[in-house]
Amino acid sequence: MTKFLLPLLFLLPSGAYAIDKKFDLNAVTLEILREFPPALSPAVAVPRRADPQPEEKYFNAYILKAIDYLYKNYGLLGYDINSILTHDITYNTSGIVPARRAPLTMCVAAQMEIILTAYEIYAGETGDFSVYYYLPKRSFEGLSVTDLKGHIWVNPKFNANGTADALINFGMGEREPFENLRPGDFVNINRANRTGHAVTFIGYINKTGKILPRYDAGAVVGFKYFSSQGRLAAGEGGLDYRYAVFSKFGCPEMPYKRDCEVIYSADQRMLNTGTMLAPRFWTHTMPQASSETEGETTELNHGFFNGLTTDD
Template identity: 75%
Template sequence: MFNFLLPLLFLLPCAAQAGGTGYQLENVTLETLREASLPPAPAVTVPFRADGRAGGKYFNSYILKAIAYLYSNYGLKGYDINSILTHDITYHTFGTIPARHAPLTMCVAAQMEIILTAFELYAKETGDYTVYDYLPKRSFEGLEITALKGHIWVNHDFKADGTADALINFGMGERRAFEDLSPGDFVNINRTTRTGHAVTFLGYINSTGKIQPAYNSTVVGFKYFSSQGRAAAGEGGFDYRYAVFSKFGCPAMPYKRDCEVIYSADQRMLNTGTMLSPGYWTGVMPQASDETSGETVLNRTFFNGITTDD
């Protein structure tokens, strides 16, 4: 039972206080669970039922642990479109992936940092460090078609319209329709304002912001985690938002909103998918060609970081 409850601990508000001391995963005990207090939002709400993807084939549980860790230790440090990673990240024995303008970061870099942090937590918890052998460190630094970063940064020529596509293109992900998402899946959105965002899905919401256990007729959007907002500490950076589809207007929510999001079954407009656990990675890798010889150029106007209540 404790092993079942452990991943849920990191979804609770007590595990996600920006600037506070984060839980040490190896020190969490059943007593820790009993004593945990519940401060108010913003934080990830525990789903009404556990999802089978939390273990086994899917990597969702480690993505969620990474979010809890990053918000607790690096939350709300500031947003900047030219910044990458809130801190330097050690890529096992292969060197360091350096941050640029830390602790500021932006949305596509936030998704890459979540993945890298999930790698670290997974390796420490399981002792399986072969997770770092699948992609070279360069894959998180370069912007060419053979680099995962070049796909996470979004490049239509690479057939990469979001983080989900990036993972699929490298044999690390699987397509999920929006209606089938689970907490810890990835979404890239487009807005009616011709801007967009890269985020991690945390749950469906109704018109009052209440988390729904699954997609249903009351769903107006979803709760997510990413980096957005302003440059000043406390006003931007790693944080939560309530995304609302444009057809539902912009109702009041428990925390900051991201309205005018376009709902579409077209993956170019609403890009959705999940990350596979390392044992299920297929080894598929994009290959360079004359048509895809360039590098991804980040669309800074599109990814401007501003949401409705910023």
């Protein structure tokens, strides 16, 4: 076998020896073999792990499933600024996150309800209950700097100008500019009349309200969203959709109720945008109380979040 393999050495790049000397297999010794330099090995490319696809890295699919579920089961049951959640929500084995004055609710509470409902759907589908161990239940009940709710409710002192900021502050989210949003991302808007709203992004729209597959600077006039807004009476307010239109485009007719005079801005304090990461990408970054935020609690700005949109 050795004599069969040895001639192959002289066919390799280092086998130039065979050109200069007459090859005699019986004359090959260890000393002769040591004269050969090591054979060159071709470079082997080590494949990089592919970057995760959006459906793997982000929680959007479950956010959208939560919206479908909530609209079907709890849609349009009434809006009230002092109400939180359309129903009690079980937080795994830790008890319930209680509703206040259910089934009425308002916009920032709607975003929290969407997230909690997405937790339920995700855990039920995947069997992964780790979402419930990342933050304690009290984080969805308290309003301090160490509570997620205190950030979703908006507090500039916490560097929280919207749901996107809240998720980023707790290592659960990622910044996305308005032009890169995907259905299921979060947006907080400001209007020209000095009011605002917390919503979930559904899609870009053109001047007739048609949903566009992606951002197009020449066609986009705003976006469709889901939140809680409108009037107190059932059927006139609560969890529902709207068509937000940026102020420069006026208030064109839309297929459904409009929310006009929305301010477009790259300033995240005016148009707060971002996405929620899938649980395995949460970073365990947590806000800590400082001398400025110690003992501080968020007070909801009732005048700012008044719930009224153009066609209410």
